Amino acid sequence: MLQVNVIRQNVQEVKERLNVKNFKNMELVDSVIAMDDERKRLQLEFDTTQALVNSTSKEIGGLMAKGDKEAAEGKKKAVAELKAKLQPITEQLSQTEAALQEALVQIPNLPSTLVPAGHTAEDNEVVREAGVKPALYAGAKPHWDLIKEYDIVDFETGAKITGSGFPLYKGAGARLQRALVQYFLDYNTNAGYTEYLPPFMVNEASAYGTGQLPDKEGQMYHMPADSFYMIPTSEVPVTNIYRDEILKAEQLPVKMTAYSPCFRREAGSFGKDVRGLNRVHQFEKVEIVQLVHPAKSYEALEEMVTHVEKLLASLELPYRILRLCGGDMSFTSALTYDFEVYSAAQERWLEVSSTSNFESYQTNRMKIRFKDENGKTQLLHSLNGSSLALPRIVACLLENNQSERGIELPKVLHSYFGKETITK
Known part of the structure; x- marks a missing residue:
């Protein structure tokens, strides 16, 4: 606000x-x-x-x-x-x-002067692109066929249990989810982020604090009997840890990371772009959040972008970084960088992370402040980023690494997964 x-x-x-x-x-x-x-x-x-x-x-x-x-x-x-x-x-x-x-609360955050003008995703700026797009063998398939062939994700049973868009991971699929979550958390904590395991439901005050309410109310699962909301990302509970608190300057920056399932109604989503793991109602994600001195928030944003970029590079996936235009940014963001990985089987880029600086927009709502060197109380700046969201990462790992021998995982995951290859 x-x-x-x-x-x-x-x-x-x-x-x-x-x-x-x-x-x-x-x-x-x-x-x-x-x-x-x-x-x-x-x-x-x-x-x-x-x-x-x-x-x-x-x-x-x-x-x-x-x-x-x-x-x-x-x-x-x-x-x-x-x-x-x-x-x-x-x-x-x-x-x-x-x-x-x-x-x-009806006025969005002011975009940074670095934000390009534009109306849609077509107007976003490509900051840089890295990695090699793989040349797939003749029998290569998209991930929605691979998950059936390898019997690792079951959408039909997930739909029976809950509904469409709630995948059931099994065998190597469940093991890969666990391996990725553990690797991402280890990567973040090694970089100085403190790990949290937050509640997966929040109250109205928490949802309001990060800007999900009233802007994204229709996209969240709501339990009216208790007025709780299933979290769309762990950014919501993690940032609210310091709601209504005044920190000391020596506590800064506050760096937090958390794993959580994420729940999104994705109302209005349809077509080929939502097939398979491209868009689901429940998925796993590891998040990073920072609370920083206002004078250092853009320095922190660049640090977070570099952090996520190195994580993607370690997975040996081709990626690109976009600076979002004004029309494609979230209501609460001042500047956002999106990360996309290239899906060789689908021949398209898939978003796997958004890393944003909200400046004081969220902290003003939550009254997260600090005492500066002169004893004056000021609002902190908040930032967050996906590090990383799993569904499309899994989709690209399966598609880009498929061979006649199986799905050959990147080296960094071998010890976490316990094997080098997913086989039938």
């Missing part, structure tokens, strides 16, 4: 940056300022009236001590009249603050 004072002090710049995200409701920016003006007016009226109540009340004691009961009764009447005025002011102030809050 943007800070009101940032909007007030930079109205034109705010509108220009929002235009990069193709934000259409610019009138909302002016409404926020108008509502904040009204809030300030009401607050001043309340404070002035309350001060009169306090000062007049003090006079009553003095008058009573002097024995001037008549004057004291007059002051009591005046206090009662002033207190009667406070009630409607309080109600108006509460209503104005609620309306202001509601307006603020």
